[in-house]
Amino acid sequence: MKDCRLEIFKKASLCRNFELELFNKVQEKIIKFPVYLSAGQEFIASTIAVKINEIGVSPDIFIQHRGHSTYLAFGGDIFQLIDEMLGRKSGCAFGMGGSASIQSKEKKIYGHDGLMGNQVPIGVGACFASKLPTIVFVGDSAAEEDYSLSAIGWASTKKLPILFIVEDNNLSILTEKKVRRNWEMHDVANGMKVKSFNISDDPMVIHKHLENSFDEPMLLNINTIRKFWHAGAGTDGENFDRYEDEMKFFGDEGKKIDEYNKNLVLEAWKKQLGKL
Amino acid sequence: MEKTVRETIKEIVRVHLVEEKSMCFGQCLTAVGWVGGTLPELYEEDGMIEVATSDVANGGFVVGAGLKGIRPIYVVRYQGFQWYNAPIIVNYACKSKEIWDVPCPIFIRSIAMEGAIGPVAGSSHHSLFQRMPGSKIISPMTPNEYKYAYDEFMKDDDVYYISEHRRSYDNTKEMQNVIKENADFTLFPISITRFDAEKARLILEEQGYKINIIHQLWIKPFEFKDEWKKALNDSKYGGMVLDDDYEEGAASSIAHTMMISANKKVHTMGLDHRTAGFHPDVDNLPPTPDAIVNRVKSIINGK
Numbered sequence: 080m081k082d083c084r085l086e087i088f089k090k091a092s093l094c095r096n097f098e099l100e101l102f103n104k105v106q107e108k109i110i111k112f113p114v115y116l117s118a119g120q121e122f123i124a125s126t127i128a129v130k131i132n133e134i135g136v137s138p139d140i141f142i143q144h145r146g147h148s149t150y151l152a153f154g155g156d157i158f159q160l161i162d163e164m165l166g167r168k169s170g171c172a173f174g175m176g177g178s179a180s181i182q183s184k185e186k187k188i189y190g191h192d193g194l195m196g197n198q199v200p201i202g203v204g205a206c207f208a209s210k211l212p213t214i215v216f217v218g219d220s221a222a223e224e225d226y227s228l229s230a231i232g233w234a235s236t237k238k239l240p241i242l243f244i245v246e247d248n249n250l251s252i253l254t255e256k257k258v259r260r261n262w263e264m265h266d267v268a269n270g271m272k273v274k275s276f277n278i279s280d281d282p283m284v285i286h287k288h289l290e291n292s293f294d295e296p297m298l299l300n301i302n303t304i305r306k307f308w309h310a311g312a313g314t315d316g317e318n319f320d321r322y323e324d325e326m327k328f329f330g331d332e333g334k335k336i337d338e339y340n341k342n343l344v345l346e347a348w349k350k351q352l353g354k355l
Numbered sequence: 356m357e358k359t360v361r362e363t364i365k366e367i368v369r370v371h372l373v374e375e376k377s378m379c380f381g382q383c384l385t386a387v388g389w390v391g392g393t394l395p396e397l398y399e400e401d402g403m404i405e406v407a408t409s410d411v412a413n414g415g416f417v418v419g420a421g422l423k424g425i426r427p428i429y430v431v432r433y434q435g436f437q438w439y440n441a442p443i444i445v446n447y448a449c450k451s452k453e454i455w456d457v458p459c460p461i462f463i464r465s466i467a468m469e470g471a472i473g474p475v476a477g478s479s480h481h482s483l484f485q486r487m488p489g490s491k492i493i494s495p496m497t498p499n500e501y502k503y504a505y506d507e508f509m510k511d512d513d514v515y516y517i518s519e520h521r522r523s524y525d526n527t528k529e530m531q532n533v534i535k536e537n538a539d540f541t542l543f544p545i546s547i548t549r550f551d552a553e554k555a556r557l558i559l560e561e562q563g564y565k566i567n568i569i570h571q572l573w574i575k576p577f578e579f580k581d582e583w584k585k586a587l588n589d590s591k592y593g594g595m596v597l598d599d600d601y602e603e604g605a606a607s608s609i610a611h612t613m614m615i616s617a618n619k620k621v622h623t624m625g626l627d628h629r630t631a632g633f634h635p636d637v638d639n640l641p642p643t644p645d646a647i648v649n650r651v652k653s654i655i656n657g658k
Binding site: 172173175176180182184189190192193194197199200201202203204205206207208209225226227229230232233236 | 378404406407409411412413414415416417418419420421422423425427442443446447450451453454455456457
């Protein structure tokens with residue numbers, strides 16, 4: 080199990096270091112449009128990516144706007160992601176997608192257009208047409224959209240092989256969940272006869288709950304902590320950091336992996352910025 | 356015996372599901388009537404997909420199916436319901452090719468009708484889609500036009516908005532443009548107004564006016580053909596675009612496009628700018644032949 084946890088950490092480390100460097104690039108004003116940093120939430124996509132490799136499926140993935148970690152964890156090309164941040168035609172969305180609308184055709188990651196939560200009905204429709212394993216990532220706020228909720232209901236009715244991942248950072252920009260609603264997504268999904276769990280973003284907990292994914296619709300509401308602002312490069316204050324915690328768990332090996340990914344990301348930026 | 360528009364649509368849907376192995380999504384498709392008799396009696400195992408009463412999400416399901424390349428048909432039984440069904444289609448399917456190079460072809464059967472159906476359901480709403488990029492809009496009113504619309508869709512990878520009208524379903528006849536030398540006026544009718552514009556033209560001719568009629572099948576992209584431009588420029592008193600939608604939408608946009616390149620005024624006539632009620636006294640219907648005749652005469656007579 081430690082091997083699995085290490086594999087997850089390696090992916091999370093790439094995601095974290097990418098976001099830290101992107102944070103710098105935004106502060107340096109090299110990137111001038113809104114970016115939605117996923118640091119703090121990287122263990123969700125990293126764990127799922129490791130798990131689907133283990134079970135040998137290659138799902139269609141419907142990403143949300145805060146999706147750099149999803150893209151990288153599932154194997155999206157880092158150079159194309161950097162180019163996208165630079166608005167280049169060689170970017171993963173041909174320079175049209177910015178931070179919020181990235182995609183990877185090769186990794187079957189479908190882009191998000193910015194209409195919050197519409198990836199839920201779109202993912203459900205794609206899954207209905209293909210009957211193939213499908214994962215939909217959605218934030219706790221976008222999940223509140225009426226069409227997100229009714230889409231989960233239709234996936235249940237049609238018993239689709241779909242996994243809904245609610246990345247629950249408790250915030251809609253800065254408005255807390257308790258201000259917006261008095262109910263929880265996993266309760267609603269359970270009410271729609273979708274197998275649902277409310278869990279932490281501890282990678283081993285996520286991993287355990289992914290058993291039997293795609294046998295039927297399933298929803299995981301995963302509580303996590305957004306490290307940076309909703310958009311842009313700043314922090315809302317000090318919070319528990321899962322990444323630091325996991326790195327500590329792996330000791331020197333964790334530090335080495337972190338250092339390796341830091342250099343990998345720096346080199347990738349250097350290479351892409353060096354191109355005309 | 357000639358086929359009606361209804362029979363033509365029904366056969367197209369049958370071929371699309373049975374031979375093309377696609378899907379047709381919509382609400383209450385398999386209920387009594389089969390959407391005005393325009394659907395074959397097929398069920399979910401054949402690709403006829405009943406969706407829930409969740410209009411916005413349903414548009415999203417169809418987009419997802421479109422992304423998987425199955426070219427779904429989406430039946431929206433009242434065009435007014437597009438205000439709820441359109442958001443994910445116009446914001447995702449219509450933009451997907453441009454942003455991600457991922458086409459999302461969908462054939463939207465958007466059905467208009469009016470008369471005692473109140474403030475939301477009635478009339479045509481193609482202007483909703485017209486102002487957004489990434490879709491094509493056709494309003495076929497004859498069997499051959501409908502077949503042409505479907506054939507174009509199957510050759511293409513865009514979202515097609517088919518602006519249907521229930522009053523056309525019994526039609527078996529093709530409609531011809533009439534362009535005359537030294538005409539007084541040219542009518543450019545869209546959708547169901549084509550039938551009443553033709554009646555109006557005949558009434559005006561009986562009264563001694565020379566009237567052109569140029570039927571508008573394509574709403575978007577709109578191509579102002581040279582022949583039409585000449586007909587308009589040659590018309591003494593200009594022309595008029597007629598629509599079953601509010602005047603402030605496609606009709607005004609097309610009239611504007613015409614006026615930019617022609618040297619005559621192009622008027623518009625469509626729904627009144629008010630809400631439709633259910634009772635005949637407060638309904639909001641497309642222009643009648645008499646209303647068209649009166650409007651044309653008023654323009655010609657400078658009143």
